[in-house]
Amino acid sequence: MKVAFFSTKPYDKTYFNAHNKNQSIVYFETRLNKTTCNLASGFDAVCVFVNDMLDREVIELLHQHGIKLIALRCAGFNNVDLEAAREYGLQVSRVPAYSPEAVAEHALALILTLNRKTHKAYNRVKECNFSLNNLVGFNVYKKTVGVIGTGKIGQAFCRIMKALGCEVIAFDPYPSQDLKEFGISYVDLDHLLQKSDIISLHCPLTEQTKHIINENSLKQLKPNCMLINTSRGALIDTEAVIQGLKEKQVGYLGIDVYEQEEKLFFEDLSEHIIDDDLILRLIGFPNVLITSHQAFLTEEALHEISKSVLNDIRQFEETQELINPVNT
The missing domain is CATH 3.40.50.720 (NAD(P)-binding Rossmann-like Domain)
Incomplete structure (x- = not known):
């Protein structure tokens, strides 16, 4: 799958590249919002973090760009309009227990x-x-x-x-x-x-x-x-x-x-x-x-986050199902 990766930091690239085997990932430093979601055009999935804003307008635009999966690399999902995701047929995954x-x-x-x-x-x-x-x-x-x-x-x-x-x-x-x-x-x-x-x-x-x-x-x-x-x-x-x-x-x-x-x-x-x-x-x-949202930032957690997200993307690509779905 082609994955648009938003809110990228250097440690994201380090750990995701270490575990990625067959997904095509393009990293964007910018956050995902209504002014940047055009970057997702031509991709199958977006990978987002806690401060990417996926409200109804953004969900609709992602649907128009052909996005099928929203892969959260965090446990929380309050920044995603789940009702809109359900209406537009976008699946949502998360990392429930990275560390x-x-x-x-x-x-x-x-x-x-x-x-x-x-x-x-x-x-x-x-x-x-x-x-x-x-x-x-x-x-x-x-x-x-x-x-x-x-x-x-x-x-x-x-x-x-x-x-x-x-x-x-x-x-x-x-x-x-x-x-x-x-x-x-x-x-x-x-x-x-x-x-x-x-x-x-x-x-x-x-x-x-x-x-x-x-x-x-x-x-x-x-x-x-x-x-x-x-x-x-x-x-x-x-x-x-x-x-x-x-x-x-x-x-x-x-x-x-x-x-x-x-x-x-x-x-x-x-x-x-x-x-x-x-x-x-x-x-x-x-x-x-x-401290600036660094509680998750350990080597062990970053390994688990990258493995979990990539496993869900691979599972969705192969079966259209998710290992760690958010109930939309």
Whole structure:
């Protein structure tokens, strides 16, 4: 099959070329949207990432260009209009479990960095400042950690935090029996918000979960609570969390995703003026740590992503069926 590959980065080429045997892939650095989808003309499939926007208009244009398959190289699919894909007969695949541990471990990295302020200590030492003033953290051991969403990533995170000696509680409409047997207690959302010292988000972005962290939920948090998001940016109402930081309802915020990240993340904007007051406000808080959607970025994950996507493309080419379909 001829595959138009959008939002290409150097590591994409490295890992996809290493595993590709018989697909014709053309790499485009640009994101897929209504102004760039003409690049897909003459291809059979598009391979897209989290910030490629496949709304109804783009789906219709892809159909007109002869595209039959949308291959997501990520787990989430909130950027695809699935109803439009169904109407126009486009199949959609995803990578459901490339490396749950990669994302779970990054959530832990955000927790420990925010807590022990190792990023600040690193910068101090580079300037020969060996002072320990204002670097006081807390023991994660025996803290209550609330996990919202216990899919494969959430489960991996629960096991990590349990191993650190934390009391782990979880909220999910579909509880995991394995986690229950591992000692994880499922509670309702209000209880989790009120009792947790650390809250980590691991749920998909849906109509039900959008802004699950909002003005009302923030008011329920324990004083100095730490909030971590490595899932999807719109799970958090950004304006509300900024207000929560100002009012000290939120003690720490660590995010690898951001509600308006499609305008910023994955690009070098160091010589540009950032026209986003919310991200600039977040960057200005001393108790906020932001990484630019890198939680997935491990060698193991990149190998699994490329193999999974290519296997689905090959399966579709041979049988018109998918190994990891998104239900359209």
